[in-house]
Amino acid sequence: MSLANFLRPHTTQSDIAALLLRLLFGGTMAFSHGYGKLTGMTAAKFPDPLGIGNAASYYGAVGAEFFCGILLAIGLFSRVVCVPLAFTMGVAFFVVHKADKFQTKELAFMYLVGYVILLLLGPGKFSLDHALFCKKHGALSKGH
DSSP states (O other): OOHHHHHSSSSHHHHHHHHHHHIIIIIHIIIIIIHHHHHHOOGGGSOOTTSSOHHHHHHHHHIIIIIIHHHHHHTSSHHHHHHHHHHHHHHIIIIITTTSOHHHHHHHHHHHHHHHHHHHHOOOSSSHHIIIIITTOGGGTTOO
């Protein structure tokens, strides 16, 4: 592989990187965080950091963490689902853990940055988004 090829944007390497980032940030959010909330918590006991009610906060967090996490991992509506994921992690970082030391809120920050990167990067060629939408529309056929 030449240096020019390695440095060129939108190569197979960036598509593999997008795939790995989607699997890491989507999969771990869904199964390490969202699934636990979905199966082991009730809306009545969930915190209400935005003042919208415990139930709305709970369903919003579960929807983002579990369902959007799965969609991101498989690469379906990737950029769209990054928005609620980033929002949820923004609330965790800036509101829920506002007064905590950085070490306590570091994970929320890392997820937030990962979702913003994926929002900007796009899902890459190894995604359902690419398979479903890019080949049918010439303007989107660049892989993003």
